[in-house]
Amino acid sequence: xxxxxxxxxxxxxxxxxxxxxxxxxxxxxxxxxxxxxxxxxxxxxxxxxxxxxxxxxxxxxxxxxxxxxxxxxxxxxxxxxxxxxxxxxxxxxxxxxxxxxxxxxxxxxxxxxxxxxxxxxxxxxxxxxxxxxxxxxxxxxxxxxxxxxxxxxxxxxxxxxxxxxxxxxxxxxxxxxxxxxxxx
Numbered sequence: 638x639x640x641x642x643x644x645x646x647x648x649x650x651x652x653x654x655x656x657x658x659x660x661x662x663x664x665x666x667x668x669x670x671x672x673x674x675x676x677x678x679x680x681x682x683x684x685x686x687x688x689x690x691x692x693x694x695x696x697x698x699x700x701x702x703x704x705x706x707x708x709x710x711x712x713x714x715x716x717x718x719x720x721x722x723x724x725x726x727x728x729x730x731x732x733x734x735x736x737x738x739x740x741x742x743x744x745x746x747x748x749x750x751x752x753x754x755x756x757x758x759x760x761x762x763x764x765x766x767x768x769x770x771x772x773x774x775x776x777x778x779x780x781x782x783x784x785x786x787x788x789x790x791x792x793x794x795x796x797x798x799x800x801x802x803x804x805x806x807x808x809x810x811x812x813x814x815x816x817x818x819x820x821x
Contacts, residue, residue: 639687640698640707643667643677658725667699667710667729677701681724694778695740699729709773711738734774739807741766742777744814748785759820760784767795768808775803784815792816 643665646657654664663684665677677699687697698707714728732738744767746760767780782798796810 639690640700641679641683641687642700642702643679644702646676646678648676654726658723663724663727665727665729667701667708668713668731669708670731670733675701684724684727694742694776696773696776697729709734711740711773732773734772736773737770738773738776739768739770740776741768743779745779745781746784746815747781748783759818760787760815761818762815764795764812764814767798767806767812767814769800769804770807771804775801777801777804782814784817787815787817789817789819 646664647653649657657664657678658681661681662678663681665679667675667677669675679699695712697710697712699710700707708731710729711732712727713730714726715724716726717724744762744764746762769776769780780798780800782793784793787793792813793815794810795806795808795812795814798806798814800806
């Protein structure tokens with residue numbers, strides 16, 4: 638699991654938040670177990686690095702300044718600017734390993750049809766993430782799908798994917814994760 642370091646931040650207004658973002662600092666609200674929200678901040682680069690390492694999986698460990706033990710969290714909200722490139726706010730929920738969560742994890746095609754077996758065709762992945770339900774300790778970083786046996790016109794649906802132990806599909810089983818389409 639990726640870890641970020643955060644520090645407490647004072648309550649501010651929109652101007653304060655905009656100033657943080659301009660300085661490369663991401664405003665964060667951490668909902669603690671059995672308490673309320675705690676306002677934090679973390680370097681934007683560190684948060685984006687953590688997401689990249691996890692390929693977008695929404696689980697993060699957060700070490701708050703002055704604490705020795707990281708807090709396990711799930712990202713419940715990530716606001717971006719109009720371009721979609723700059724994060725402007727992140728909301729986290731503190732969780733335990735045994736808590737059951739519904740999260741979206743990345744879908745990765747691990748095997749493609751052999752080169753040349755699909756003349757004038759290409760494998761397309763219309764869904765980049767799939768929604769699952771699992772205990773926090775069982776949430777995979779990604780769901781791998783095998784498209785090696787697909788032929789022109791075939792589709793691989795969410796219900797056809799073999800999920801790790803303890804993981805259930807929380808999205809519609811008919812959602813198409815990979816398909817072979819004509820490529821002219």
